[in-house]
Amino acid sequence: MAKIFIDGEAGTTGLGIRERLLPVAGIELRSLTGDSRKDPAARRAMMTEVDLVVLCLPDDAAKESVALAAQLGNDAPKILDASTAHRVAPGWVYGFPELERGHAERIAAAQHVSNPGCYPTGAVALLRPLIDAGFIAEDHPVTINAVSGYSGGGKSMIEAHERDHGPAFELYGLGLEHKHVPELIAYGKLTRRPIFVPSVGHFRQGMLVSIPLHLDTLARKASIADLRDALRQHYENAALVRVIETEANGKLEPQALNDTDQLELRVFGNEAHRQAVLVARLDNLGKGASGAAVQNIKLMLGL
Numbered sequence: 344m345a346k347i348f349i350d351g352e353a354g355t356t357g358l359g360i361r362e363r364l365l366p367v368a369g370i371e372l373r374s375l376t377g378d379s380r381k382d383p384a385a386r387r388a389m390m391t392e393v394d395l396v397v398l399c400l401p402d403d404a405a406k407e408s409v410a411l412a413a414q415l416g417n418d419a420p421k422i423l424d425a426s427t428a429h430r431v432a433p434g435w436v437y438g439f440p441e442l443e444r445g446h447a448e449r450i451a452a453a454q455h456v457s458n459p460g461c462y463p464t465g466a467v468a469l470l471r472p473l474i475d476a477g478f479i480a481e482d483h484p485v486t487i488n489a490v491s492g493y494s495g496g497g498k499s500m501i502e503a504h505e506r507d508h509g510p511a512f513e514l515y516g517l518g519l520e521h522k523h524v525p526e527l528i529a530y531g532k533l534t535r536r537p538i539f540v541p542s543v544g545h546f547r548q549g550m551l552v553s554i555p556l557h558l559d560t561l562a563r564k565a566s567i568a569d570l571r572d573a574l575r576q577h578y579e580n581a582a583l584v585r586v587i588e589t590e591a592n593g594k595l596e597p598q599a600l601n602d603t604d605q606l607e608l609r610v611f612g613n614e615a616h617r618q619a620v621l622v623a624r625l626d627n628l629g630k631g632a633s634g635a636a637v638q639n640i641k642l643m644l645g646l
């Protein structure tokens with residue numbers, strides 16, 4: 344029986360992981376309740392009893408938990424961190440099993456895995472296979488536009504929208520320093536800093552990530568179908584990722600995959616204008632957070 348402690352179990356991501364793990368055989372979930380939830384000594388003691396700790400905490404608290412585990416030396420459990428704290432940190436493996444051949448095995452063997460951010464899950468899924476196939480140059484001037492449901496901002500943003508009725512729609516990150524840019528660069532394999540423009544709408548969950556492309560600026564001559572085929576080939580054995588034909592009406596809404604762990608990729612475009620738009624759709628709480636975490640937990644515990 345594999346023992347798991349979710350540090351931050353009462354938060355948005357922690358609850359989603361708990362819910363998904365309850366029906367999984369071969370797992371025992373260990374919890375801290377009441378005041379002990381945030382007590383470093385209680386958290387460290389819990390770490391001595393489990394095989395894997397999942398961190399669903401703000402960045403500073405996640406760093407504190409990693410330091411607590413380090414005090415246990417060789418008895419430290421494996422760690423999966425859902426925060427942003429270790430996404431590009433040395434010694435950590437990025438928890439996107441579909442990244443490239445052999446990556447799922449790297450996650451399975453790792454002591455420390457960082458769960459990807461919701462936006463990078465969509466953007467890296469679209470970009471990386473096309474860069475590896477030589478269609479998009481590593482220094483291509485990439486722009487990433489995205490819209491998320493408000494649960495992406497955790498408990499505080501959920502409260503702001505559900506109690507105070509937040510804005511219907513809002514662009515943010517316009518200072519171009521969003522915390523997800525380093526992982527977009529590292530795992531998208533980009534050498535030029537992408538322009539990332541996130542936004543949030545007044546709906547709880549669901550996400551679209553879109554990347555416009557002028558086909559005549561690509562590194563290799565490509566039609567819209569070539570880009571779609573390259574994505575299809577890359578994800579042919581991926582259980583959670585599907586490359587979909589585009590809708591004839593040219594529309595796509597963000598909530599269709601809510602409460603699933605699926606990620607859908609599409610290549611919209613207009614061949615006559617030599618223009619395309621790559622689009623990823625996912626549930627920010629599914630493949631964008633808790634669903635991806637459960638995928639990584641199963642790999643890390645060999646379930």
Ligand SMILES: NC(=O)C1=CN([C@@H]2O[C@H](COP(=O)(O)OP(=O)(O)OC[C@H]3O[C@@H](n4cnc5c(N)ncnc54)[C@H](OP(=O)(O)O)[C@@H]3O)[C@@H](O)[C@H]2O)C=CC1
Nearest residue numbers: 351353354355356381399400401404425426495497498632
């Ligand atoms: N929401 C999303 O879509 C995604 C979130 N993430 C990341 O996952 C992490 C958690 O986010 P999310 O679930 O949204 O956040 P929430 O704010 O919903 O939950 C955070 C939880 O951590 C608890 N907590 C805070 N400080 C400590 C501490 N020192 N010790 C123990 N517990 C503590 C909070 O307690 P209390 O209940 O008392 O406030 C809360 O339950 C963040 O790093 C976030 O960046 C990653 C991907 C997507």
Ligand SMILES: CC(=O)N[C@@H](CCC(=O)OP(=O)(O)O)C(=O)O
Nearest residue numbers: 427459460461462491495496543
């Ligand atoms: C709508 C909203 O505020 N979203 C969050 C990102 C949510 C997420 O996936 O980020 P982490 O995994 O890095 O926490 C933001 O833009 O900061």
